Amino acid sequence: MKIFLLFIGIGLSSVYASHSTAQTRMDINVENITIQNLFKKIQEKSEYVFFYKDGTIDSDRKVSVKLTNATLQDILNRVFPANGLVYELDGRQVVVRKKPLKIPDDAEAPQAVQGWEVSGTVTDTEGQPLPGASIVEKGTDSGTQSDFDGNFSITVSDQDAILAISYMGFVSTEVPVNGQSEINITLKEDVANLEEVVVVGYGTQKKVNLTGAVSQVTSEALENRPVANMGQALQGVLPNLNINIPNGNPNATPTFNIRGGTSLQLNDDNPNNKKFEFQTGSPFILVDGVQMDINMLNPEDIESISILKDAASAAIYGARAANGVVLVTTKKGRRSQKPRITYNTSFQYSRPSARPGLLDAYTIQEAAIKAVELEGRTPSGDMYETLDAIKAYRDNPEENQPYIMSPGGSIIWVANTRPYDEAVRNAAPMMKHNLSLRGGSERNTYMVSLGYQDQEGIYKINTDKFKRYNVLVNVGSEVTDWLKMDYQVSWNNTVYEEPIGPGGKGNWWNALGREPDRNINMPIKTPADSPVGEMYTDNILSFMSYGANRKSVNERLLMKIAPSIRLLNNWNLKADFSYMSRNYRKKDVLPELLRVEKDWDNLTNAHTSPSYIDKTSDRTDQYTLNIYSDYAATLGSHNITLLAGFNQEWLKYEHLRGRGEGILSPGIPVINQTTGNEYAYDGESHWAVRGAFYRITYNFDNRYLLESNGRYDGTSRFPTDRRFKFFPSISGAWRFSEESFAGFLKPAFDELKFRAGYGSLGNQNVSNYIYIPSYGTVSQVQHLFNGTRPIGITPPGLVDPYLTWETATTLDLGVDMTLFSKLDLSFGWYRKKVKDILVDGDKYPAVLGASSPTKNSGEIQTTGWELEVKWRDQLSNGFRYDIGLNLWDYQSEVLSFDGNPNKIIDSGNRSGGLYEGAKLGDIWGYETAGIFQSEEEIEAAPSQELLNSRWFPGDVRYKDLNGDGEIGPGENTLENSGDRKIIGNSTPRYQFGLNMNAFWKNFDLNIFFQGVGKRDFWLGHNMYWGGMAGSSGTWDVYNNTWTPERTDAYFPAYKNKGANRQVQTRYLQDASYIRLKNLALGYTLPKEVSQKIKVEKLRLSASAYNIWEYTKVPDLFDPELMSADYPMMRSFALGLQVTF
Template identity: 50%
Template structure:
């Protein structure tokens, strides 16, 4: 037992409230002078030096439950603290009579008068309009916003136990488009705000493509890799959508900004939180491919259904396949046809190569706490996730560590330190060169991937040896591993010069490192002959190492000043400076003929190649924000940035990009006084402005020479270096400019039902596109210039409703809906308006194709139909697609392939996802909680051209095979089961409806009653179970997931359970 030091008698004035005994003692002790040196109560030590100007209290909701994490601020200063887990707080103030402000996200801000040593108990009512929104270099109340801004908090994120930030954000914010390309554990999500942003040159395809440009993403004010961030560390996510809200960030914010604020400490005793999740995943769609017998029957049927004679060798192969399938133990999976091997095995590469489910476990541990001067939050997360490969299983391991410390040194100086670190390692079997990747290979070339076993039988002429089956490449030991680490260090000192004037700096360093290693051992495999070396392939072994590193230094200095004049006129000004430096370098090395026991380049003996490179860029800017409001009724804001980037020439580096926005709170007018409580809030707002985008590679304005060593001539027995002359460049390349207008309305019904609607138009001009055409005698390609322009228009809607019943049920729901479409206003270099390129007036995403009129049923129909030879000179048969002669010229053609002469084609659809929606609801009742999230797309057209859709000539699926045309099945959906290009032209018959509705997440949890958990030394204990991507309603064939119609790592359906505990 701890000894209490004796102290003199004192006068106590007690204001009774029903609060815990320790809290009462704490309040009494710090509210009255003590003569002792210190007093120990439990683990709390109260010093005699504790300042006398101290306000203490407790924050509860209307039901008397404590509210932790509320911000308590001395009005007119930056002196703040926060309430602890029990709602208690203590704050030193400048005098005995002050006004304190109490804020909590999702609640009404409260201002109260208080004197020293008063016990303050208050109730806070729900009011989303008072929610504090994170904006560029500051915060604003939701009701005061004039730009298009949306924010979600930790509660919305915590209700969805996902493994990545991308999964967490899908469908939560309208027109925040989150793309997850496939289900690979290491796949990074892509983010886009408000649709098509620009046109870019794709170096891989050597063509221009429309771009869903990425927004600027900042984690605690620093650019970060959100795909490696731990969702459990996030406090809020704010999306700045229009120019007015995003312009203050300048060069990289032309297409929106995502601001992520991580959790920070709260004053009070330390709290430890632990959570885990154990998950099992399986593919949402795996092709139900044909077995070897059915594939061969399809090949034979393709002859017979066209009235052609069946080759004898195909009949013989079918007999041998049946023999093998009837007795695979005693019958060899091959037979000899002269010197050639004919494989007759029956392998399902999906069943043999993929596991039924993939496990994942995730653990998170955090600790937070502090006192009135210093708070801290630290966390550590670990994730171990297996992929779906059964052979040589792929695996992702990730760790996250965060530490945020905030210290109020005195009333004038505060400093924050933030450290973020994450590290991920992904290992997988090395994808074989020339096979198109695992998923493409599995669905094509049945002669190898179905008929060939992974290894030859022991009694074969070569014994046990790998074949050319794709599973051989997965099994033989080729691996690829990639490690990525990110470190961000930030210090943010803040000086309060006057109660309404402060200066803050954010100084940060970011380090990114990537290390990729590939090891490919020697592989000898059999294809079509036992003896010919042209068919027994030996791939050389090699090892490669790619290392990349980047360093980024950022300094932001900004000063904020606020002033209220005559009580009604509120002014606020912010002026800042931004400087960023970025450097990166890489080294890429490889060597053949590796020692398999020591797979390093130093121990290899073969050909060695090494390349490296480095680059750098910098940004420098001045920025400002001016806001004015009159009685919170009329709102005006201007943001601007004078931006400079090193990516342009010295004469074109700097430009000024201003924006303006305004709002009118109609509900504050006298004529609207009788609207309440039906319409409790109504605001109109609008914005207009432009932002610059430095969307060019480094050094694009410079002419530079490339040295090469691959000259095809020898000089003195060696290849000589040579210099490759440069092409033409435009030395006046400058900023793309994104100009946007936004009109919005926010209103609230009955003080609890919020609605937001925005309409916007964004024009991106000065896009890098081909310059005006020059004579061919120039002898060089036309350089790119700032000449392109596209326009995107759209709208977005969201509504949120919250309520609590008298019998203890609280619930809320949120619905989001958005749409956009884009068109090309100007694009040089395509004066003839070729359909294969961008052209003026083109709607981005449009699909040109033929209109179809069913399938040919007889030869007579073919003979009497318009001529088909212009699109294919091959013979047409019954069961082939019948195209419509739209221009009436008696033949089916593509014309001259331009807008004015498209032949018999027309615009038949558009691949842009339209009417994207999300619905989420939360229910809480007596410890039980339920979360449901639904997401989908209302309209989209898809043209699926891969082998899995058409089937014939590849492994094929039963879905296609059983619904293909035959003389006995003339009402079939698919054409005759034959690999014929005539049927695969883009057309209306096989244009797919890409709309879908998906139950994205369901979670059910139970929080064990406090009286039970306290006996177990828990402050809180919750158990939960959840399902992700549980069910979808779609129109595309069952072979495909509506979000993934290519041949790639499948989207995964997951089931999980876990606990969340607080100590």
């Protein structure tokens, strides 16, 4: 820490030091080329960008230059005097003008020109001045250029003239004067014309020089969206970045995946059904070079996001890049920029995208009576008595009680509670505030950002609230001509409070729609004149109401220092060291809840265990060190860059949990104020990685590009003799459009590049101590020793001594092109194989007393493609627009899996469901023949007694696919699957994002669609089937169920019969959808108006999120969620942005 503070002191002490511009040196050896091509050569070798207006440079004039280790000034001073040119430097910007003519002293003064004088400024979208912009009166030769502050003044012919404004790298525009004397113009960057720089591993590269599969999005594409986290902001924006938003919970954490299936994993969520499944693992996510959770970031702080999708680009990260890499860059200050304060705020409200319309109590009871009749039985008198009591209370609750008593003295509840109306808000508000300070001097830059988000959840009972705090400080300083220091301090904190139920947090949305005898027939509390007075009942709303609560706090602190030393020209030594601590704290308070269930005399505690307080504290300390050096050299047409470095990371995790039962006083929720059993749990783990990495790029004449990335990586998670492995890659590209014989492509093709890459990556995402045999414990053995049952120890499982890395190899082919300076197109195809996946080994006899070892024997393959298309244009009236499409697809299959020799297709067996040839998302089921209409049809059909002993009209009829005369699953294997087959696939196919932007005068509009082109889904959820699965049910389903009078219904008879709900073709859902993900309209005050109110920029906006979709999914489900979890939200927001 002292070293960290010392470096900060050194950097800050240089804020007011004198400045000496660092001189970039380069070798130039060109013959007989145009000056424009000379500029391109210089831009390829440096960070300089040239700006000049049309007509400044003679396009026919050729020059020759041969200089070694020369500065920019050396080169331009050699070329410009003979060609009548002068230049001015502003940072990395070079403004080129014609040398002004010297007017003799005795020359006759020109006569004054009558006309209309217009002045103003030319800036970019962030308000930065654009020096050297060309301002010309349309249809004339009269023109001028903006000065270094972007100011200009021009005299035009009359008040109706039109100004044509252009600037290299920006979209040209035309502005009518319309009698104005002051016009301020904002130009938008033209990405097609800029030599776009893309963030890659440990550096940046120009987009035209990329040989790997890399996609990038900048902050501009993510702005003005009413989203709560980065997962929502990025969904559909980048091709093959698959984002799963688990639900609409304010604290939900979206998960990321790149290019589909990544491995196999053991799913042991259900202890009775453990089995290996496909894994779509998360990529390695780095924020300014440090691994962290991207969802804790403030979206306002992001500058750009790159994804490295193939081994060729990700190999430099080695062992943790098997699932791809996401590189996040935060915003920094800008040199020579005056302090700029920006305040962003928005208010939004949200409501569930889908809300079930539950049946009322009377209909539910009536359906229960009909279900008995449909099976030829006679309903009991109690059922009719209950029905009458429900009707009486519904029609006149003041004169009737919400219960009746059975002859046996039990309570029969007859209320008509509406659980979703009672528990869910009509709208949940959210406020966001962000304040930033950004700027810099000639030698220093700074960026300070403060963010706050206050979001209410949808539940109005108990507490459902989320808050997030963000602080980011980025400081850069040129201490000397050869030493640069960057510092970062960031702090993120989230706090979430939510209601919980017995056993921890429950899925309340699902629970509200289940068990109608509790949630609908029961009131929340008994009437005051009941035998027990007013008291909670067993209704699920009671659990939400009485105060059981969870508060979780997630905090992260990062401190980072990054020195950079210029050893020689084009040779730099860089390093960064960071310390990050993460603290997670959770506190559950579950007070005692005595409630009435079925008996007035025997009140029961609502919990299976006593009331309790449970506290958890997790702490993670992580240290990261990177040291690397880069060198660039040019020898004629040969350009080479070298990068080599070292990485070391250490991580320590500590877990502490305490629990006390029997809360003495709910007002003092601390463990030492409990009266029952107390428990304590403690755990600790460590891991470390170490690696040496490199990158070599070779570029011949900007036509032939080669690149190799690699890493020799080691991890503590494998045995000492197998911890290190080398992961190399190679890629290349051919810029066909730069060939001399490719002139026939012009002017249509500005860029045409073919690329290919191949490489391998390791996967160290296994448990920390998988290679160490570990004993287990049993709380109490079965035998008594000295009158007690002591703690027992179980023998460790066997460990394979040859455990090693999973290895992923990727082949990638692609083509990138730009046409007419307006259309960008990129297409890529890939095949990824993952071998040596850890799976269960051969089964050993139980007499051995130990489990069989895990071994490297699984193999999967993923094949896919991705397409990026973007079109941009501007109309003559100044209207600008762009349209971008991202489209991608992938499929994953098993190539090898020893853990399922019998090829069981699904079962409680942990290896069931995977076999050679199985595809990710396969759905096995029966083919539906229809619904039985009569007893005669049942008698004539193949027997279905293996599924259920009795069948009636209104039940589902299945097809006999194997022709054996009976419907069943066979041996449940691939060879004998009975009458089941693969009926669909749940993998999202043909995912897409369609983004449209429009700009006209001071208005801007964004429209963003996102969706899935093909997906099958089996909805086995109780909320869907309603009374056919013992749940409350919805009107849409109930009104489309079979009855003797409604034989053409979609659903079978409304009765609880599991055999009707077998996975089958009839009720397989088409889960494809297209959704209007974002719609935003903004208005920026004209410059002359904002200046009058003393602000630099003021923008108003209105936006909406998840506001519309087209899908065939039933209305009670969201097509993204497809479950009865905390629902996805529709959001509407108003925003204000002010810059001073």
